[in-house]
Amino acid sequence: MRAIGKPGAQVVVVGNRLDVGTVAGLRPRLHDAVDEGEGDLIVDLSELEMIDATGLGVLVGTHRRAMGAGRRLVLRGVPPRVMRVLAVTRLNRVLIVEVPMAAVA
Numbered sequence: 001m002r003a004i005g006k007p008g009a010q011v012v013v014v015g016n017r018l019d020v021g022t023v024a025g026l027r028p029r030l031h032d033a034v035d036e037g038e039g040d041l042i043v044d045l046s047e048l049e050m051i052d053a054t055g056l057g058v059l060v061g062t063h064r065r066a067m068g069a070g071r072r073l074v075l076r077g078v079p080p081r082v083m084r085v086l087a088v089t090r091l092n093r094v095l096i097v098e099v100p101m102a103a104v105a
């Protein structure tokens with residue numbers, strides 16, 4: 001994971017796994033990003049290949065923390081496989097998923 005600073009928003013890039021083996025290092029970084037930043041917190045999932053229930057829990061927890069801080073958590077670059085998981089769990093109704101401009105046109 002790496003954070004990229006942008007005016008008015010932060011972008012956090014997640015690696016290829018978001019699961020029980022990686023959340024211990026990711027959760028505090030996401031929470032710090034919420035606590036220390038302003039504007040939208042964009043979580044770039046374009047490199048994500050695998051997510052489990054623990055990873056989904058981290059996204060939901062970070063979403064709640066961001067809302068409490070008056071911010072939004074926005075998922076960017078969600079791969080189709082991960083989007084299906086969000087749809088099956090109905091988290092696509094809770095979490096904000098950025099729609100690529102090509103999909104809008």
